[in-house]
Amino acid sequence: MKEFTYVRPAAVIEAVTLRAGRPGSRYLAGGTNLVDLMKIGVEQPDELIDVTGLGMDRIETTLDAGLRIGAAVSNSDLAVHPAVRQDFAALSQAILSGASGQLRNMATVGGNLLQRTRCAYFADISLPCNKRNPGSGCPALAGEHHNHAILGWSEHCVATHPSDMVVALMAYDATVEAHTPSGPVRIPISDFYRPVADTPHLETTLPEHALITGVTVPPAPPASSRYRKVRERASFAFATGSVAAALTVRAGAVHAVRIALGGAASHPWRASTAEAALLGEPATEDSFAKAAAAELAEARPLPHNQYKVALLRDLIVAVLGDLAVEAGA
Amino acid sequence: MTAVGSGRTRLEGHDKVTGAARYAGDVPADGLLHGWPVLATIPRGRITGIDTSAVQAMPGVVAVLHHGNSPRLVEGAGWTDADPNLQLLQDDRIPYAGWPVALVVAETFEQARAAAMALPVKYHAQPWDVTFSAAHPGLYTPDEVNLHQPSETAHGDLDAGLSASAVVLDRTYTTPEEHHNAMEPHAAIAQWVGGRLEVVDSNQGSYAVAQDLAKLFALDLSQVRVRSEHVGGGFGSKATTRPPAVLAAMAATVLCRPVRVVLTRRHMFSLVGYRPPTSQRIRLGAAPDGRLLAYEHLTATQTATTFEYVEPAGVVGKVMYAADALRIGHRVVRLDVPIPKWMRGPGEAPGAFALESAMDELAEKCGIDPIDLRIRNEPAVAPGSGRPFTSRNVVACYLEGAKRFGWYERDPRPGIRREGRWWLGTGMGAATYPGETAPATAAATAEIDGTVTIRITAADIGTGARTALAQIAADALSLPVEWIRMRIADSDFGPAILAGHSFGTASWGLAVDEACKALRARTTGTPTEPITVQVNTAELIQAMGRPERHAFGAQFAEVAVDVLSGEVRVRRLLGVYAIGRVVNPLTARSQLVGGMVWGLSMALHEEAVRDPAFGGHLNANLAGYHYAANADVPDIEVGWVDDPDLANPTGIKGAGEIGIVGVAAAIANAVWHATGIRHRNLPITPARVLATPPEGPRA
Known part of the structure; x- marks a missing residue:
């Protein structure tokens, strides 16, 4: 780990000014991802700007029954918040399915949005990786990729985004709030992650030096929601595939539906094709299966992650089926 | 009621849960230095250059040991077979990815790590093959x-x-x-004390480690002492000498200061067996x-x-x-x-x-x-x-x-x-x-306060061996377990089989039992001066056959x-x-x-x-x-x-x-x-x- 300095600003604007004035600096919140990456040399900041003391640690219910979540709220606090558990069940479930209790106590909402991939090539500085070292190549394509992306990847990078929380936020149409040197910005989560294209090192549309200050979530749809995650052990593993979904059924037909996928793409993946295919259709397993197949029609699995196509298809069908039963359809 | 057969919590349990128990990575020493092994990033080839100049100017760096400047080691060390993994920093050959090419030694752990990551090593790579298959043409029948x-x-x-x-x-x-991932990673601290190489190591058998170090450094066995009082899991990965003890001893010898080497998980994947x-x-x-x-x-x-x-x-x-x-x-x-x-x-x-x-x-x-x-x-x-x-x-x-x-x-x-x-x-x-049963040396000392001290180079790698041996001694002496003092995991106590192959309790237990019986034959009641008997079970076991x-x-x-x-x-x-x-x-x-x-x-x-x-x-x-x-x-x-x-x-x-x-x-x-x-x-x-x-x- 390279030596670094540590500063603790007292206000958001001070933090942003510090960050803008020092190109080699990084914001530090829970440190559960950044510090690990520093230990293995993937991140080598010369200054850490601690943003945990800036009053960004509150969860508020908005007047319209939506949520505003401070960027420094811990994953643990968010998961057990009564409003989250009651109205945004998939968000609570997604968070609790991630990492371990100790990590969730430290990890923050802002940091979770910016988690780096768990691709093994990214994590080893002796190996090529376009995300870490642009232009050096992507050995995962011909190498180890059994838990890599099947959707939205490019020949430059096939890594997945590891977050569970963001999969749920994607389904709930959240908006990311940030502060830049020139003032606050709001970015809908659907625009927050960039397509991989030929720039896998540029992961988000967050302006330079911006500090995420919070996330807003609009009122929950009048539907039950859930998150289901499949992984290689019962706890403390990243998703091989996950689904966050909400479903409203009226008179036996799909009235509203939200589906997002984890472990599937370079970023949490909103299954818009499946959603569109389901609207107005009977809330039956047959419809769910057709919609899931439509979503995964564009999947491009590699030799060792082909199992994910069937896995994600079956997960979508299973989760929607459970929600339909819950809705009494 | 006998002690053997009754459930007892570990004698050292309180020390462990309160943090009082010192593991090899915890032992303090004045002027302690920290060594960090730098691992080869290619699986086969040669080192063509290690440029230490920039790293040596980094904060806290004391030395960079590599094949060009490290002490020469005697060949042949290893338990039952010479272990090439102990011939560290001796030549420029790379036998596998993860082989140590240098040891960076610095005043703090963090400084050693930073310098190790910054050390430029140049290689000449040769074609390699790391892929096992049951159809591999290189398969042969070993003897x-x-x-x-x-x-x-x-x-x-x-x-x-x-x-x-x-x-x-x-x-x-x-x-x-x-791969091995015992809770406690491999660690060793080495220092020269009054002409002796003193090592506290995380291992499954301190006597064999002392023998290896004596051979490697051309020392008399009496000049080496290895202890491993507490070990956080071994499972075979610490059965015999592993690189940390050798690297720490090399650096301590060159620098005349105590040196500690603690492995990371990544180090463990290439250096401790699998x-x-x-x-x-x-x-x-x-x-x-x-x-x-x-x-x-x-x-x-x-x-x-x-x-x-x-x-x-x-x-x-x-x-x-x-x-x-x-x-x-x-x-x-x-x-x-x-x-x-x-x-x-x-x-x-x-x-x-x-x-x-x-x-x-x-x-x-x-x-x-x-x-x-x-x-x-x-x-x-x-x-x-x-x-x-x-x-x-x-x-x-x-x-x-x-x-x-x-x-x-x-x-x-x-x-x-x-x-x-x-x-x-x-x-x-x-x-x-x-x-199976293997030879061990055990000593039993009748103390003047009525207690009995047992000394044996056994290792308690988390299994409860220390406690089990105390129970065996207590029954052999017809004393309460509380009257037995267990001293283990010190090569000065003499040769004893390592904690492996499910040998431990049966082998050390036999030696402790024999020593206690011999002590009983020598003395009755509380002596006015400590009386010690020592036994070795080699002959007894020879007679048992296999x-x-x-x-x-x-x-x-x-x-x-x-x-x-x-x-x-x-x-x-x-x-x-x-x-x-x-x-x-x-x-x-x-x-x-x-x-x-x-x-x-x-x-x-x-x-x-x-x-x-x-x-x-x-x-x-x-x-x-x-x-x-x-x-x-x-x-x-x-x-x-x-x-x-x-x-x-x-x-x-x-x-x-x-x-x-x-x-x-x-x-x-x-x-x-x-x-x-x-x-x-x-x-x-x-x-x-x-x-x-x-x-x-x-x-």
């Missing part, structure tokens, strides 16, 4: 497998047996490369009643270019079942990979996965209950040697286990039990491991499989064992449970991944290398049956390894019972379950 056992064992006419068989099974089972992958072809030929006419067990595995370690997966066949014809063979290929070594249940753990899976398949083919099939093939003598067993109580394990588990209520048909999305099944497998003495067990598992997601959850595990006399039921149970958890992990999770294009590991950390998490581990029940066996007069057989043996097969057999699909390749991951969907309705 011996692990610790000088014969590579091949055969009797009878195998081909005749197979052609006479009504039922023939021919299957190949594979196990992946598996279980190599196996591909095991098993052929079973049976009469219609299941009686074995032929049994062949051929193992292919990998080793390093620098050392021939052969995982002895076939040894289970020398113990488990009677067959008219038997053939066991091993082949191995040398690859540009780290040196494999012992990992809990070496040989038996992967071997029993193959054999006990095959027996389940044979039971299915013959339409016989798996336990009945095993009982029908109980041997009268050891199948490998033809010599009698000192005791063999595996049938009692089957029957007791079947009763406790509810085995006989089981419907043998696969794929017919559902609970929501879960498919349910049960399975079993047998276990065996040698119960009888066919083995522990046995039966493993039972219940699993739930979601065939849509590929998830496998183990719902119940039961192990029933015949392990001789149980000294401390509390810690013995923990050891057996630990072994079973590892067996579960082996069945479902563990697999090291290597990239052939670069030659190194891709998951050399605890996030990428999966072992069972707490949430994967169900309620585990452990029991044991009476197993009197005084071939070792203490009656102890050892509980270190047998807990892992057979568990993976019991789980794989249960997955078959749940789904109708045989999984012959470990681990049984979601991807593997999804790759072979069961027939019939899916939900």
Whole structure:
């Protein structure tokens, strides 16, 4: 780990000014991802700007029954918040399915949005990786990729985004709030992650030096929601595939539906094709299966992650089926 | 009431949970320096340059040791065989990715790490091969497998047996490369004190480490002292000297200051041994009643270019079942990979996965209950040697286990039990491991306060050995356990077998028992001056010979499989064992449970991944290398049956390894019972379950 300095600003604007004035600096919140990456040399900041003391640690219910979540709220606090558990069940479930209790106590909402991939090539500085070292190549394509992306990847990078929380936020149409040197910005989560294209090192549309200050979530749809995650052990593993979904059924037909996928793409993946295919259709397993197949029609699995196509298809069908039963359809 | 046989918490338990117990990485020293091994990033070739200039100017850096400036080491050090992994920083050759090319020494741990990461090393890479396969053209038949056992064992006419068989099974089972991750990483601190090299090390046998260090540094054994008072897990990875002790001693010698070297998980993946992958072809030929006419067990595995370690997966066949014809063979290929070594249940753990899976398949083919099939093939003598067993109580394990588990209520048909999305099944497998005894020196001192001090170079690697030995001493002396002071893990106490091969308690226990009996013969009551007697059991053990003495067990598992997601959850595990006399039921149970958890992990999770294009590991950390998490581990029940066996007069057989043996097969057999699909390749991951969907309705 390279030596670094540590500063603790007292206000958001001070933090942003510090960050803008020092190109080699990084914001530090829970440190559960950044510090690990520093230990293995993937991140080598010369200054850490601690943003945990800036009053960004509150969860508020908005007047319209939506949520505003401070960027420094811990994953643990968010998961057990009564409003989250009651109205945004998939968000609570997604968070609790991630990492371990100790990590969730430290990890923050802002940091979770910016988690780096768990691709093994990214994590080893002796190996090529376009995300870490642009232009050096992507050995995962011909190498180890059994838990890599099947959707939205490019020949430059096939890594997945590891977050569970963001999969749920994607389904709930959240908006990311940030502060830049020139003032606050709001970015809908659907625009927050960039397509991989030929720039896998540029992961988000967050302006330079911006500090995420919070996330807003609009009122929950009048539907039950859930998150289901499949992984290689019962706890403390990243998703091989996950689904966050909400479903409203009226008179036996799909009235509203939200589906997002984890472990599937370079970023949490909103299954818009499946959603569109389901609207107005009977809330039956047959419809769910057709919609899931439509979503995964564009999947491009590699030799060792082909199992994910069937896995994600079956997960979508299973989760929607459970929600339909819950809705009494 | 005797102390032996009653459950006791660990003597050092309070120290451990309060943090008072010092491990090798915790021992303080004035002027302590920290060493960080820099690892080769190529799997084969030569170092063409190490530019230390910039790194030496970094904050806190004291030295950069490499092949060009490090002390010369004497060759030949190693326990039973010369270990090339101890010849550190001696030349420019790279035998595998992860080989130490330099040791950066600095005032703080962080400074050493920063400098190590900044050190430029240039290589000339040569073509490499790191990919094991059972069809590798480089496979050859070694003369011996692990610790000088014969590579091949055969009797009878195998081909005749197979052609006479009504039922023939021919299957190949594979196990992946598996790695050590004891809770405490390997660590050592070395310093010169009054002309002696003093080392506190995390190991399983301080005497052998002292011998290695004496040889490496051309010292008299009296000039070396190695201690390992507390060790946070060993499992074979700390059985003999590992690089931290050697590197710390090299740096301490050059710099004349105390030096500590602590390995990271990544270091551990290349420097402490691992279980190599196996591909095991098993052929079973049976009469219609299941009686074995032929049994062949051929193992292919990998080793390093620098050392021939052969995982002895076939040894289970020398113990488990009677067959008219038997053939066991091993082949191995040398690859540009780290040196494999012992990992809990070496040989038996992967071997029993193959054999006990095959027996389940044979039971299915013959339409016989798996336990009945095993009982029908109980041997009268050891199948490998033809010599009698000192005791063999595996049938009692089957029957007791079947009763406790509810085995006989089981419907043998696969794929017919559902609970929501879960498919349910049960399975079993047998276990065996040698119960051998090795020499040790023990001293017993009658103190003037009436207590007795025991000194022995035993290692308590978390098993409770210290406590068990105190219980044995207490009974031998007719004293309360509280009156026994245990001093262990100090090479000054004399030669003693290391904590490995399930040797420990049986071997040290015998020496402690002998020493205490000798002390009793010398003295009665409290002496006016301390009286010490010392014994060594070498002659006694020589006289015992090497009888066919083995522990046995039966493993039972219940699993739930979601065939849509590929998830496998183990719902119940039961192990029933015949392990001789149980000294401390509390810690013995923990050891057996630990072994079973590892067996579960082996069945479902563990697999090291290597990239052939670069030659190194891709998951050399605890996030990428999966072992069972707490949430994967169900309620585990452990029991044991009476197993009197005084071939070792203490009656102890050892509980270190047998807990892992057979568990993976019991789980794989249960997955078959749940789904109708045989999984012959470990681990049984979601991807593997999804790759072979069961027939019939899916939900």
